[in-house]
Amino acid sequence: MNPFDAASPFDARYYFADPDFFARLHPYVSEFAQVRYLARVEAALAETLAENRVCSKGVAEEIAKACAAVTPEEVYEEERCIQHNIRALVNCIGKRVSPDARRFVHLFATSADIMDTARALCLTEVTRNVLMPGLVALLRQLIAMARAHAETPQMGRTHGQHAVPLTFGFAVAQYVSRIGQRMETIDRAAKNLRGKFAGAVGAYNALSLLTSDPAKVEAALMRKLGLQPPDISTQVTQPEYVADYVYALASCWGVFANLADDFRHLQRSEIRELRDRKAADPNAAVVGSSTMPHKVNPKDFENVKSLWKAYVPRLLTVLMDQVSEHQRDLTNSASMRFVTEFVAAFAYAVHRLSGSLDAVEPDVARMREVLEAGKDPVTAEPLYVLLALHGHPDAHEAARVLARDARVQGRPLAELAASSREIAPYLAKLTAAQRKVLDDPARYFGTATEVTRALCDAWEKKLGSERAG
Amino acid sequence: MNPFDAASPFDARYYFADPDFFARLHPYVSEFAQVRYLARVEAALAETLAENRVCSKGVAEEIAKACAAVTPEEVYEEERCIQHNIRALVNCIGKRVSPDARRFVHLFATSADIMDTARALCLTEVTRNVLMPGLVALLRQLIAMARAHAETPQMGRTHGQHAVPLTFGFAVAQYVSRIGQRMETIDRAAKNLRGKFAGAVGAYNALSLLTSDPAKVEAALMRKLGLQPPDISTQVTQPEYVADYVYALASCWGVFANLADDFRHLQRSEIRELRDRKAADPNAAVVGSSTMPHKVNPKDFENVKSLWKAYVPRLLTVLMDQVSEHQRDLTNSASMRFVTEFVAAFAYAVHRLSGSLDAVEPDVARMREVLEAGKDPVTAEPLYVLLALHGHPDAHEAARVLARDARVQGRPLAELAASSREIAPYLAKLTAAQRKVLDDPARYFGTATEVTRALCDAWEKKLGSERAG
């Protein structure tokens, strides 16, 4: 078996192909990891049984040791015989312990108790140990970029058309805020994941043979694993906890897609407000096209968007999995397995976006150039507002007609405004400060700078000493 | 124009066709309502301007009056001329006020300031006034059903196969918990919706002509409308607030779909654990099929599931709308309009599900009959657990072989167990209480009753005196 045997492009192109990324994710998202998580839950269960005096502490330790040793190879081998993955695991653990300990392995549990708890545990840990540090690093990157360009004027664009100015830092600050809030959503959803230990139909049928307060035993097991106990379960945990979590990732990914789009559009040949650092590298060995030797392409940003397209529709799988008949049907079993791949791919998107951001730099001079070249029509907004403030009853229409005439006649709006008799009386009332705005619309970017700085301060404070990955 | 002119099946079949439902939703989701909400925001803006001494209080009142009077007919007429919906509204308001007041209408605002704020306001109000009361009523219905049947034994089913017992109330309690939690999610998302008043590119460009603290003015306007101020905006509000809200509804709808599926499967001819009340009505005039006169179908539950299929994929539209280039492109404008239809259809699903629940009743005797007929193999689980507790090292396998032989030979499992020499020594150790479980597996439903009651208590407490719709 080698990495090029994989059928999944995620495995082949992204996960196996990047050794660091692989090393970071493997403990959580590999099939190997899944078996480890299941075994950890079985070990915790044995420990819980010992605490409830069902078995001795020694037995629990024996089981824990076996759980730590069991391998996916033997589990899969056993599954091939008996056609049941969790009973296969249980049998493999059982073979590694004494006959007396064997009977306590998995006792009172249904497979879903182990699987759902293992999933919650795995997602909680991968979020805490991989996703959040990666996101924290990304957010710090964006904060640094926003701060550095809090005063860098840039033309604002709506509908792809020049609108009114802002600063580049302000444009970046949008992403600080949006990604920051999504991080909170992800964190909240991860911390709300639940396992269960309520048995085959959720009514603690088996566990009630032991105790009259089985929910207490379940809660103890969950706490041991750092999870919250569930409200009530069928054979499986309520599907909404995982759905909320996948939604949190999917909606964060949408913000990445937007950022990636914005940044690659700023690299368009005609815009060039962002520059690929390697385009300026006199020793670059990087190839942009196999036939056009001059090409330097924003392919990393494009990759982030493309992976979003590959993964975001899969949220529907999770939503379809909300429907499971009666105490559960198994049509959510195979499909739910893809959640860990979703997480791994999301982690890759964070990683790739972070690299993409490092690879570009704003071209401040070019931003200024674009703004200067386009600023004349921009005057129309402050002109309209100032006319209105000074008493013009139809200021928007007056400004619209002037702007239209300027465009059609190819003359500066400022010039047409200055020579208009109709608006002269209102212009005369302008204060010096107001006149200055009309004279240099390139500075007409409101409180972009202040907003950017305040927002960066606020998010940096929230991040506090949060560790970046 | 009449209701049968509509192209949308939602309008034609569900909304126009049910006068009460129409009356309840019309103030929020009609195109008429949209214009009303936009006008309300314009009025609040004028009031805010007056508070900031931009215009007089009298002017603000004049504008407020005009806003209250403006009709969709005139706005659409004006839009046909100038091709811009918000400027059309502004012009219509302007025509209804004095020239001096006219210049203050919409001043400092971009269209998205009005539209996004109006959307947030509308969704907040329809949630509070329609969705939540409907959901509260639904939850109370389910709580009542769960309580009434907390002790009604029922066969549990996984994979469509008899598993181990529970109570019908416990099965219903799952939905109390799931819908209850979704209500909290919906409520949280609704309360987190945001408007904005930050102008054309979000940097308060125009508003900065007035004040050095434009965010304060924005916050004041938001508070006046009962909304939270945003963190930062482009031309538009961050799309995640609405996405979270639509997700909350979509994921709640998935719970409805599951409930509808469960209940219609319990009505299957071979199961019949739920009964359609009208099937027992000696005067029923209802037709079940145009060719099979004997049919009584669970079509209302089917409708709830079907509408879920129609609407849940639309969540992807909202997620695609997260991507809007630079300070915004308009490719999210038409698509976002469908959010109000989504809300309306969700409200219909609540309404229809509630009616469906009223229309059925559990057949307790039939539940008992199914359980009695199927209870023998159920013994396998407690048998396995008790054998293990009493020292059998391979209890699951022993019980599996007995259950298999019982199935293949067509003999009772209890009988085979009783006559097995291999397990006799362990059975001999059973306590009286344990033996009783094996003797009557129909009572083997764990703490189903207790869990159900505790959960109903908890949710009823949370609901408190919450008004039902």
Add this chain to the structure above:
Amino acid sequence: MNPFDAASPFDARYYFADPDFFARLHPYVSEFAQVRYLARVEAALAETLAENRVCSKGVAEEIAKACAAVTPEEVYEEERCIQHNIRALVNCIGKRVSPDARRFVHLFATSADIMDTARALCLTEVTRNVLMPGLVALLRQLIAMARAHAETPQMGRTHGQHAVPLTFGFAVAQYVSRIGQRMETIDRAAKNLRGKFAGAVGAYNALSLLTSDPAKVEAALMRKLGLQPPDISTQVTQPEYVADYVYALASCWGVFANLADDFRHLQRSEIRELRDRKAADPNAAVVGSSTMPHKVNPKDFENVKSLWKAYVPRLLTVLMDQVSEHQRDLTNSASMRFVTEFVAAFAYAVHRLSGSLDAVEPDVARMREVLEAGKDPVTAEPLYVLLALHGHPDAHEAARVLARDARVQGRPLAELAASSREIAPYLAKLTAAQRKVLDDPARYFGTATEVTRALCDAWEKKLGSERAG
């Protein structure tokens, strides 16, 4: 009831708001139309019964007359009493005929026989009478544009970066080909729609009381309505026929979205290769922004993309509706109703895209200007290919290094190439024609012109005298 009462934005904003569009679609997609189609199928059924001597020709005529007269108002009124839409229709028809005729109305049919056949009939006719003429007109528009600019050079763009040139007509020809092929797909899918007349579970149970060859009667009914008979049915027609049809529309819509994106990007302030005609209109009354009086936005193209986002995810509804238990469950009933709205919205997209195309014109001079400004690096491709042809073993790498150095040093690639000793020997071998390519890379657009013309010829021939809408 008025148009502003609608909850569906499609009804309110697009369908009711555009009288011509409404008039064109209403006969097919309104609820009124649905009732008409159902009644037409009932009439055809009566006629078929007469042909099979079940009833007299006079009875069939009586029924046909009643079918033509029945109104949605009375059908909905009846449905409110008996809770069944098709039996309601049947009763309303029955009330309009003599008692002896009444018994033949709907005889042998199940509701789905009527509904599925009506749907197939409606979709066939709306495709033939509305969609195809609209698409033919759109295709002719694109052909005209492609032809007119078959020789207009334009910079090619990949990854948003200047690549190598083509002609604007060639870029448009892509859409001629893609939309042309989608039209064929739509046409094929529409012609493959099926009705059925096989009764409650598809086995012709009732009809077998009449004849031993019921499939022949079904086929006769289908032919009478211009439809193909089905292979085999359950209670409902196989869902794949409608799925194929909706897919055909959805995938055509994707091409529109791509075209809309391309055209709006060409209107970007920095590119300006396409021009909005109204931007040059000295009398334009159109408003682009409620606060930025200078704005002229490509909002119609944006609308086409936005509606695509609103509708394309709904294809999943149709695919979910493929699953219907046993001889059918009804969870596909409400959801399938949205197919006609999908068709109506698609028709609107065709209409809107067609208008958008009329509203813009290429700015040939600007295309040339962009191309001239960017043409130097373009030389890298022909340089590489010609070096290779003339014997350079690593021509791509040589050209890449030259292009990189040109970029880093800010010098013309042509100049660097001319002064390179390493490549001089190969350059010396160039023919005059080859040298000319390097000297004017703006003419390096291959057979763009010829391909465009040949393709336009081919599609025009295929269209033949096809009527445009």
Add this chain to the structure above:
Amino acid sequence: MNPFDAASPFDARYYFADPDFFARLHPYVSEFAQVRYLARVEAALAETLAENRVCSKGVAEEIAKACAAVTPEEVYEEERCIQHNIRALVNCIGKRVSPDARRFVHLFATSADIMDTARALCLTEVTRNVLMPGLVALLRQLIAMARAHAETPQMGRTHGQHAVPLTFGFAVAQYVSRIGQRMETIDRAAKNLRGKFAGAVGAYNALSLLTSDPAKVEAALMRKLGLQPPDISTQVTQPEYVADYVYALASCWGVFANLADDFRHLQRSEIRELRDRKAADPNAAVVGSSTMPHKVNPKDFENVKSLWKAYVPRLLTVLMDQVSEHQRDLTNSASMRFVTEFVAAFAYAVHRLSGSLDAVEPDVARMREVLEAGKDPVTAEPLYVLLALHGHPDAHEAARVLARDARVQGRPLAELAASSREIAPYLAKLTAAQRKVLDDPARYFGTATEVTRALCDAWEKKLGSERAG
């Protein structure tokens, strides 16, 4: 690297875990296979160049040999240096040939020429060599089952309620027809896949340096690979060809999901019309549940449905990939890679469904039992139709009232009908054959048998000697 390192559940659980399946798919869907396909296209390109006298036949052979030898390991290694996958491949091929041959590798081609052609080739071959044989085998399985039970009466079910009878073979025949038609759709889509050799922006820019009829060269290359030439291309092949293909698979999968649902519902404990063969195996070692030793679950059918939920939403990715700006952006690159995984997973679903069908058998006696127990109300349909035929003006309503009374009073419908004065005169007119239908409604299954046989004949004829996999 071992199989348990994979993050993709498809790789880990299904593809790597089943050696036969892996062996069958690996030549088409592994990353190894992707490199092989790319190299094959490069070899064919060299051959085409030789045919056009660009290089010698010897050079082409040298390149072909290198293409056959190149390994993914070296390509990935090279890609790490130059950051371009196709140029990496080209360099690796180049290193394996003489300097003079090297310059002809990839000449005139852009990366997408190779990648898109390789994809078309791969999908064509995997369809022909793996998918179609698997589908043929599946269809033959279903035909055999339909034929064997063409006369086995079964209760028909709509809305989960007993409707009127059919035969089990007839129910299976639906899937023969639906899957058969989908196979035709898949085959048609596969045969319509296209490659391209039109260069960087589709205008044959580079190839025009060689010839004035570059499309002819492209067509020759395509034919050499067994592909059709495209109409026109940008940098990439038109996306609709692959979209049609993925849609064909997705819609076929929907039929599988429906079949899987039907069959697992027939295995419900209360229905039991289908039987798991292993449930009757006296030596079965298979475990159904890790806690309920008696369980035998239809988990293979559940798996087929679950994988459908995992994959069908991904069709949207393909539809989103229809939008690629201008001559292409790269946001469709990563996402398109998942198409081969989709194909592999579809192949797995075919394989798994086929195994699932082998594992079950209809319980004919139980089908008869269910039908006998439920047949009385079924009489209502033939009763209504016969009453109508014999002159009753309101036969449906009369039958409905009788059926309702029978249900409410718990009396046989036949008895109530017999004792009704109102319908007596009509019943008196019944022929003996008609009376027989009412007396034994279990035989009221129309032409189910004949339809089944004719349909099986027709599909078997279509299959002809088609090889099964």
